[in-house]
Amino acid sequence: MSDLLAESVAVATGASSGIGRAIARRFAEEGADVVVADVAEAPREDGAPTHEVIADETDADATFVECDVTKPDDLDAAIAAADAFGGLDIMVNNAGVVNVEDVLEVTEDEYDAVMDVNAKGAFFGSQRAARAMTGGGVIINMSSIAGLEGTGDYVTYSMSKGAVRLMTYSLADALGHMDIRVNAIHPGPTDTELMREDLGTDGEDENPFVANVPRGRMGEPEDVADAAVYLASDLADFVTGTSLVVDGGMYSTRGKLIRD
Numbered sequence: 001m002s003d004l005l006a007e008s009v010a011v012a013t014g015a016s017s018g019i020g021r022a023i024a025r026r027f028a029e030e031g032a033d034v035v036v037a038d039v040a041e042a043p044r045e046d047g048a049p050t051h052e053v054i055a056d057e058t059d060a061d062a063t064f065v066e067c068d069v070t071k072p073d074d075l076d077a078a079i080a081a082a083d084a085f086g087g088l089d090i091m092v093n094n095a096g097v098v099n100v101e102d103v104l105e106v107t108e109d110e111y112d113a114v115m116d117v118n119a120k121g122a123f124f125g126s127q128r129a130a131r132a133m134t135g136g137g138v139i140i141n142m143s144s145i146a147g148l149e150g151t152g153d154y155v156t157y158s159m160s161k162g163a164v165r166l167m168t169y170s171l172a173d174a175l176g177h178m179d180i181r182v183n184a185i186h187p188g189p190t191d192t193e194l195m196r197e198d199l200g201t202d203g204e205d206e207n208p209f210v211a212n213v214p215r216g217r218m219g220e221p222e223d224v225a226d227a228a229v230y231l232a233s234d235l236a237d238f239v240t241g242t243s244l245v246v247d248g249g250m251y252s253t254r255g256k257l258i259r260d
């Protein structure tokens with residue numbers, strides 16, 4: 001790998017598992033020091049905690065901070081941990097949850113659980129990061145192709161991810177004068193525990209979404225991590241307020257997030 005993020009310091013939420021874990025590892029490969037901010041230190045999938053893997057694989061510094069993104073004070077604590085590495089340059093608001101639901105049955109608690117993590121967490125993650133980015137920086141928000149289209153099986157999820165998309169565009173405007181770039185990534189179906197366990201595809205012979213993916217395979221967390229490296233790096237210096245779709249072509253060609 002190269003040194004695209006040399007001398008940078010990143011906080012990534014939800015980085016113990018899945019996509020966030022891949023982002024933290026790729027950032028470290030590119031020279032960034034990383035704060036892994038998550039409710040749990042252990043990955044949902046097998047393996048050692050992310051910061052330990054980074055210490056084994058790279059020369060980067062990494063640490064874990066227990067952080068529930070629904071609590072702004074926790075986000076401040078994760079960002080404060082970046083000070084020990086020299087101060088925050090890159091914030092990745094990645095933590096997210098999905099609930100497969102019948103819209104007629106969704107309770108207030110279920111609604112709040114999804115909106116609080118996905119939308120409120122990304123908002124306060126961005127706000128608290130921007131307060132710390134006195135010399136400029138980069139914010140990346142994890143939306144979804146479900147933030148670009150309606151999905152009847154997870155209405156609250158689509159709502160939350162659509163909010164993340166427009167929040168991203170709005171923050172790019174609001175924070176541009178601070179030399180802060182703000183972009184969203186919209187993954188398609190990606191092989192993580194969220195996909196396997198939470199969306200219930202584990203154990204199926206073939207992932208039900210793949211038939212709608214022109215690239216003919218599931219996304220891997222590393223596919224999304226590579227997109228995050230680009231957006232975080234100076235290669236994307238003129239890129240802000242945009243949506244980077246990483247879905248093997250699914251959204252633009254096949255439309256809805258449907259199962260065959």
Ligand code: NDP
Binds near residue numbers: 186193
């Ligand atoms: P995973 O469930 O694999 O990983 C998510 C991580 O976030 C877990 O470690 C989880 O902890 C943590 N987390 C959950 N709630 C909180 C919270 N309140 N505060 C801090 N951390 C929390 O999911 P993915 O890697 O698949 O998803 C990452 C992001 O990508 C999400 O925003 C998701 O919506 C988005 N996405 C995923 C897609 C996919 O197909 N996988 C497609 C499109 C978007 P715990 O171990 O406790 O659950």
